[in-house]
Amino acid sequence: ATMLPEQESDNFFLSLQQALTEDLTFGVKTYESERNNTFFSYPLGDVAPAAFDTSVNPADLDPAIREEYGLPDPDDFGSGDVYDYPAGAGFSYGVHPDYPGRTQEVEMSTWGIAPELTWNMTADWQLRGTLYYGKSDNENLQPESNSQRMAAAVASGQLDPLDVASADTAVIKDILNWETKKQTEHELFLIRAVADGPVMELPAGELRIAAGFEWAEDSVETRFGTGDIGSLSGKDYADASRDNTSLFAEALIPVLDSLDLSLSARYDDYSDFGDNTSPQVGFNYTPTDWMRIYGHWGESFNAPTTLDTLAFSTGRAANQTVQQIQDADVYGEWNGVGTYTIPTEGTAPGVLPQTAESWALGFDLEPLEGLLFKFNYYEIDFDDIIGGLAVPTEQIRLDFPDKFIWHPTAEEWAQYLTEIENPEAFDGIIDPADPNATLAYIFDRRVTNFGEAEMTGFDFGVSYYHDTNFGMMTYGITGNKQLKFDLSEGGVTSDQLEFNPDLTAQGMIGWSLNNIRAKVTVN
Numbered sequence: 001a002t003m004l005p006e007q008e009s010d011n012f013f014l015s016l017q018q019a020l021t022e023d024l025t026f027g028v029k030t031y032e033s034e035r036n037n038t039f040f041s042y043p044l045g046d047v048a049p050a051a052f053d054t055s056v057n058p059a060d061l062d063p064a065i066r067e068e069y070g071l072p073d074p075d076d077f078g079s080g081d082v083y084d085y086p087a088g089a090g091f092s093y094g095v096h097p098d099y100p101g102r103t104q105e106v107e108m109s110t111w112g113i114a115p116e117l118t119w120n121m122t123a124d125w126q127l128r129g130t131l132y133y134g135k136s137d138n139e140n141l142q143p144e145s146n147s148q149r150m151a152a153a154v155a156s157g158q159l160d161p162l163d164v165a166s167a168d169t170a171v172i173k174d175i176l177n178w179e180t181k182k183q184t185e186h187e188l189f190l191i192r193a194v195a196d197g198p199v200m201e202l203p204a205g206e207l208r209i210a211a212g213f214e215w216a217e218d219s220v221e222t223r224f225g226t227g228d229i230g231s232l233s234g235k236d237y238a239d240a241s242r243d244n245t246s247l248f249a250e251a252l253i254p255v256l257d258s259l260d261l262s263l264s265a266r267y268d269d270y271s272d273f274g275d276n277t278s279p280q281v282g283f284n285y286t287p288t289d290w291m292r293i294y295g296h297w298g299e300s301f302n303a304p305t306t307l308d309t310l311a312f313s314t315g316r317a318a319n320q321t322v323q324q325i326q327d328a329d330v331y332g333e334w335n336g337v338g339t340y341t342i343p344t345e346g347t348a349p350g351v352l353p354q355t356a357e358s359w360a361l362g363f364d365l366e367p368l369e370g371l372l373f374k375f376n377y378y379e380i381d382f383d384d385i386i387g388g389l390a391v392p393t394e395q396i397r398l399d400f401p402d403k404f405i406w407h408p409t410a411e412e413w414a415q416y417l418t419e420i421e422n423p424e425a426f427d428g429i430i431d432p433a434d435p436n437a438t439l440a441y442i443f444d445r446r447v448t449n450f451g452e453a454e455m456t457g458f459d460f461g462v463s464y465y466h467d468t469n470f471g472m473m474t475y476g477i478t479g480n481k482q483l484k485f486d487l488s489e490g491g492v493t494s495d496q497l498e499f500n501p502d503l504t505a506q507g508m509i510g511w512s513l514n515n516i517r518a519k520v521t522v523n
Contacts, residue, residue, distance in 0.1 A: 005106075006038040023120040032111040039104040043094025044145050044176060047319070048154045048161035050088045084322075089161035093145065093176060098169040100176055102143035110136035112188075125197030132190040139183050144226070146178040148428025180316075180425065181232045184222040184307065191215045205254035214246040220306045224314055226425040238421075240309045243271040250280075260284045268301065272309060273353055276301040290366045297359040304351045304386055313346035313446055315420045317429050325440050330397045333406040338440045340429065344420065345388070348448040354384045362459070374461035374478075382453040389445045389489075399492040405442040408435055416442060451489035453496075457482040463508075471513030479505030 010033070017027040052065050058074040066073065093099050112134025119127045153159035153175060159167045194212035201207075219241035225232045250264035262282040269275040280298035287293070317340050325334055328341070362376030389396055389403060397404065405412065413435040417423040430439050463476035481503050485496040510519040 005040065007035060009033070009035045025118045026115070027118070028113065028115040030111070030113040032109075034109040035107070037106040039106070041103055043092050043099060043101065044143065045090065045092040045094075046145055046147060046150050046175075047090045048088045048159075049151050091161045091164050093164060093172060095165045096167060096169075096172050097165065098172060100173060102176075102179075104143065105139070105141040107139045107141075108136065110134065121195075122197070125195065127193065127195045130190075130192045132188070132192075134188050136186045137184070138186075140181065142180040143176070144178045144180055145175050146428070149175045149178075151428060177228050178226070179229050180224075180226045180422065182222065182224040183232065183237075184220065185237075186220045186307070187218075189217045202254055204256050204259075207254070208252045209249060211249035212247075214244075214248070216244045216246075218242050218244070218306045220310070222307065222310065222312060224312070224421045226422045238310050238312060240306050242306055242309070244303075245269045258286045262296075268303075270303055273303050276353070292364040293361075294363070295359070295361040298357070300356045300358070301353055302355070302386075303353045304347075308347045308351050308386070308447060311347050311349040311351075313344055313348070313420045314422050315342045315344045315416070315425065315442075317342055317426060320440070327394070328392060328397055328441070329406075330394060331401060333404075334440055335407060335436070338407070338436055338438045340439050342426075342439065342442045344442060344444050344446055346421075346446050348444075348446040351386060351447065352384050352449050354382070354386045354449065356380060356382045370465045372461075372463050374459070376459040378455075378457060378459075380453075380455040382455070384449040385451045385453060386447060387450055388447045389450065392443055392445075395494070399489065399494075403444045405444075406440065408439065408442060410435060413439075451487055453488070454484060454486045455482065456484040471511050471516075474508070474510035474512075474519075476508045476510075477505060478508075479503065 012032040013029075014031070015027070015029045017025060019025050051069070058071075058077075061071065061074070065071070094101075112132060114130060114132040116128060116130045119129075121127055150159065153167070153171050154161060158171045159175075164172075192212060192214040194210060196208065196210035198206040198208050219239065221237035221239035223232060223235050223237045225235050246266060246268045248264070248266040250262065253261040253263065255261050260283065262280075262284075264280045266278045267275065268278075278299045278301050280296065282296035282298075283294065285293040320328075320339050320341050322339065325339055325341075328334075358378065358380040360376055360378040362374070365373040367373075389400065392404075405416075408416065410433055413430065413432060417426075417432075431437055457480060459478075459480050461476065461478035463474065463478075465472060465474040467473075482497060482500075483502075485500070485502075486493050487496050488494075504523075507522045508519060510517070512518075
């Protein structure tokens with residue numbers, strides 16, 4: 001259940017095509033899908049605050065306190081010893097007979113419809129017009145406990161961390177009347193028209209082109225909050241929308257009987273990112289009937305999603321052990337106070353489109369009937385990669401010190417709360433007047449244009465088929481070998497092949513006889 005949550009899924013799909021006239025065909029595709037994932041989780045729990053003021057100097061502790069809680073006498077400590085106070089009692093609410101068990105729920109529903117008209121204008125020319133409208137709704141619910149209410153109940157004696165089952169049901173339900181919830185709705189409307197056909201006859205064959213345009217309107221609204229169960233329904237949505245107009249064309253040019261050239265370009269005009277043109281050039285050269293040499297060069301462009309443009313950020317508190325904090329403190333910035341860390345997630349303001357330039361060169365050889373060799377070398381330069389940093393490993397902490405804020409001041413903490421959507425999540429955990437009392441550092445792992453990458457490698461394959469008395473036999477090996485994968489983040493370049501496999505391959509044996517086929521593959 002931890003690795004594969006319970007899932008309930010309902011799906012519907014319909015495709016219809018009807019010839020209206022000899023040259024005009026109408027088609028429509030529509031779908032609807034709903035999915036609900038329920039994640040297994042242990043009963044909610046908390047750590048009750050310490051029963052006495054842990055800010056007191058150990059030498060000034062009341063002897064009665066030391067005796068009650070079994071604390072050592074400070075006079076018995078040496079100068080290099082560390083005096084650790086008990087942080088409080090950890091407990092589970094699940095032992096209470098009226099524990100209102102709840103689980104994390106992730107729900108998604110989406111539907112869309114795409115009617116299309118195909119017109120055979122002449123014997124060789126065709127025009128296709130497509131409309132599309134689709135919508136999706138997503139919801140993520142995370143049950144939680146209210147730490148502030150828990151601490152107040154412990155302080156008033158209504159909740160004994162060592163005897164949770166004896167607490168009044170109303171107290172438990174009040175503490176657990178708390179959740180973090182996110183809802184997102186997305187809509188897309190699109191119009192596309194594409195025409196293709198021959199333009200003229202060249203000595204080596206027909207010059208063909210395909211050209212078209214596309215207009216899309218993309219909108220999203222989302223809201224996020226931490227509070228009483230159902231409180232999100234009273235919160236306003238944050239929303240964003242964009243228009244995108246695209247023009248594209250491709251020409252297939254037979255230069256020689258053995259050489260075809262492909263030229264294409266796409267122009268995009270975004271209402272929020274400006275415009276961009278992406279060219280592509282490719283060729284196929286077939287000097288003999290058993291050899292094909294091919295290649296391409298091109299540029300590509302990918303804008304951030306509409307949701308990314310909202311710069312929607314959230315934070316969450318994670319209580320770490322002293323050892324975990326010390327491991328994170330690679331530059332000696334921790335002052336020994338506060339063990340909460342706060343990862344910040346979502347999207348940072350000002351995310352730009354990501355771009356790439358790539359080229360490839362390859363060949364297919366079939367020296368004998370049934371024997372085929374394939375090889376393709378490629379290089380990719382990837383700029384302004386859209387993404388976020390992973391969980392803070394030691395290398396990330398060393399490479400990106402600017403992503404960490406150690407011991408923020410009251411002013412820095414107040415500014416941070418204005419930049420996230422769920423400041424109420426830290427009520428009772430972080431003191432706005434003295435955040436250092438419980439907070440060690442804030443880690444910014446929001447999505448941004450965080451890096452660049454250079455990748456080179458080659459794809460390969462060999463296969464052979466032949467007839468036998470018991471059917472057709474097929475054998476094959478295909479794979480990819482990465483020669484270079486350098487990732488630059490914040491000016492720091494790392495070799496990703498040190499952490500990832502540089503070779504992947506698949507072997508296959510197949511057999512077929514009449515309408516019966518069987519195949520075994522090994523990855």
